[in-house]
Amino acid sequence: LVGLKDWDSDMDGVECLKDTDVLHNGSRSDQEAARRLARRLFHLEGFQRSDVAKHLGKNNDFSKMVAEEYLKFFEFTDMTLDQSLRCFLKAFSLMGETQERERVLIHFSNRYYQCNPTVITAQDGVHCLTCALMLLNTDLHGPNIGKKMTCQEFINNLDGLNGGQDFPRELLKLLYNSIKNEKLEWAVDGDELKKSLSELADKNHHSHTKSISRISSSSNPFLDIAHDPNAAVYKTGFLARKIHADMDGKKTPRGKRGWKTFYAVLKGMILYLQKDEYKPEKALSEDDLKNAISVHHALAIKAMDYEKKPNVLKLKTADWRVFLFQAQSPEEMESWIRIINSVAAMFSAPSFPAAIGSQKKFSRPLLPATTTRMSQEEQLKSHEAKLRHVSTELAEHRSYPPDKKVKAKEIDEYRLKEHYLEFEESRYEMYVKLLKEGVKELLTARDGDAALKKSQSSPSLNQESQPAAAKVKRNTSERKDYRPETPKVT
Numbered sequence: 487l488v489g490l491k492d493w494d495s496d497m498d499g500v501e502c503l504k505d506t507d508v509l510h511n512g513s514r515s516d517q518e519a520a521r522r523l524a525r526r527l528f529h530l531e532g533f534q535r536s537d538v539a540k541h542l543g544k545n546n547d548f549s550k551m552v553a554e555e556y557l558k559f560f561e562f563t564d565m566t567l568d569q570s571l572r573c574f575l576k577a578f579s580l581m582g583e584t585q586e587r588e589r590v591l592i593h594f595s596n597r598y599y600q601c602n603p604t605v606i607t608a609q610d611g612v613h614c615l616t617c618a619l620m621l622l623n624t625d626l627h628g629p630n631i632g633k634k635m636t637c638q639e640f641i642n643n644l645d646g647l648n649g650g651q652d653f654p655r656e657l658l659k660l661l662y663n664s665i666k667n668e669k670l671e672w673a674v675d676g677d678e679l680k681k682s683l684s685e686l687a688d689k690n691h692h693s694h695t696k697s698i699s700r701i702s703s704s705s706n707p708f709l710d711i712a713h714d715p716n717a718a719v720y721k722t723g724f725l726a727r728k729i730h731a732d733m734d735g736k737k738t739p740r741g742k743r744g745w746k747t748f749y750a751v752l753k754g755m756i757l758y759l760q761k762d763e764y765k766p767e768k769a770l771s772e773d774d775l776k777n778a779i780s781v782h783h784a785l786a787i788k789a790m791d792y793e794k795k796p797n798v799l800k801l802k803t804a805d806w807r808v809f810l811f812q813a814q815s816p817e818e819m820e821s822w823i824r825i826i827n828s829v830a831a832m833f834s835a836p837s838f839p840a841a842i843g844s845q846k847k848f849s850r851p852l853l854p855a856t857t858t859r860m861s862q863e864e865q866l867k868s869h870e871a872k873l874r875h876v877s878t879e880l881a882e883h884r885s886y887p888p889d890k891k892v893k894a895k896e897i898d899e900y901r902l903k904e905h906y907l908e909f910e911e912s913r914y915e916m917y918v919k920l921l922k923e924g925v926k927e928l929l930t931a932r933d934g935d936a937a938l939k940k941s942q943s944s945p946s947l948n949q950e951s952q953p954a955a956a957k958v959k960r961n962t963s964e965r966k967d968y969r970p971e972t973p974k975v976t
Contacts, residue, residue, distance in 0.1 A: 516551060523552050525555075527542075539578060540581075544586065544589075554596075557594065562598050567605075572671070574594050595612040596609060611647065615644070623665050626669070640658060641658045644658060724748070724749055724814060725748055725811045727746055729742055730808040731806070735808065755829060755833055756780055756781070758774055758777070758778050761773065780803065780855050782804055783837070783913070784801060785802050785827065787912075788819065788823065789810055799819050799823050802909065805853075824920075827917070828925045830917070831917035835854045835856045835859075869921065873918055876911050876914060880907040883903060
């Protein structure tokens with residue numbers, strides 16, 4: 487039994503329902519209470535737009551009832567998916583933790599399918615396409631630098647994801663052009679009733695502010711990084727960085743792969759790379775935020791296959807970017823590896839299930855950038871369960887290799903999934919090992935404090951100083967970190 491007073495405890499004192507409205511496992515009174523709350527949320531009676539998602543995105547039966555009742559206020563019949571999504575996003579602020587926002591979009595997808603059961607053949611297909619539109623909006627209208635996604639790329643990315651079938655090509659073209667011509671917008675509280683998703687990122691990240699703002703290079707709320715000025719500093723020190731692979735493991739262009747030296751600060755779940763030495767009272771610059779890397783679901787290891795420089799570690803992030811970092815000593819390299827992995831193991835929130843699709847088309851699951859609410863013991867159990875699942879899936883995947891006569895694209899998909907599962911297995915093995923060794927005690931001791939004091943008391947340290955580079959021939963083994971190439975069929 488869940489009492490509404492408990493359910494509303496995190497609403498900052500907002501009185502939502504009467505004390506007598508107590509849940510009784512889906513009884514009639516529960517439905518009436520859900521209907522009553524949904525009506526008040528829709529008409530914003532006693533609520534702000536930022537309150538709505540908190541009620542719709544909770545992972546309990548009553549919240550699901552409220553969401554179903556809330557969505558009944560939207561009539562999407564004969565509307566296109568993008569029209570419906572625009573209408574929905576303008577009614578409230580899609581805020582909260584990543585898991586909550588994901589649940590809200592699932593409720594939207596279910597409602598759209600109810601109103602238009604013949605437009606898209608599968609309910610999971612509607613949700614997949616909804617998330618694809620959010621990501622497309624990020625790519626086309628976010629302040630990211632680089633080539634924008636083409637219509638053909640958008641279509642190719644969705645191959646086989648409509649319940650195992652392809653989406654109608656003309657539908658995808660219409661949706662692509664709609665998002666390209668007009669970016670998605672959502673409502674916010676106060677006088678600003680319309681504001682683009684990309685504009686919601688805080689432009690002024692002052693270190694003295696108390697609220698948690700967002701570091702965003704996109705207009706997709708799922709990809710924002712939480713910037714908490716009050717987060718603990720776990721480690722600092724000089725690091726030389728090389729961008730090894732861009733998002734999704736795509737090889738970084740040669741002109742952007744050079745080594746640059748930064749003063750690194752691992753604060754909370756973010757690795758800040760600053761041009762100047764760390765000062766707590768100093769506001770972060772725009773370049774500092776641009777260079778910031780979230781370590782959620784990341785894995786750091788010694789770069790065994792890179793021999794051009796000593797003391798180099800490899801960091802692979804949740805979105806499959808790969809960075810090389812050169813530390814100033816073997817001990818510093820090992821310390822960075824341990825601290826980064828410890829933070830990722832302790833605080834990374836559980837991943838979402840992978841997108842539903844055909845076996846030939848592989849899609850990685852969404853890895854939220856939010857901080858887990860689980861204890862160290864619960865986090866360990868979660869990682870152990872994921873490790874068992876990934877190991878089993880990898881064994882099953884390897885037991886059914888593709889026939890050499892199939893298309894090269896299918897072999898590429900097979901290799902991509904195998905590459906992903908191998909990485910996930912090694913990542914969770916590291917997380918489990920660290921949590922069993924007592925990560926919490928390590929982070930509480932804050933190994934970074936000693937480094938911080940040392941750096942601040944050593945003004946003679948030269949930011950541009952780097953260990954002497956070893957003279958070796960060019961490495962060809964770096965390719966392992968890129969998207970696996972399609973093997974030749976013999």
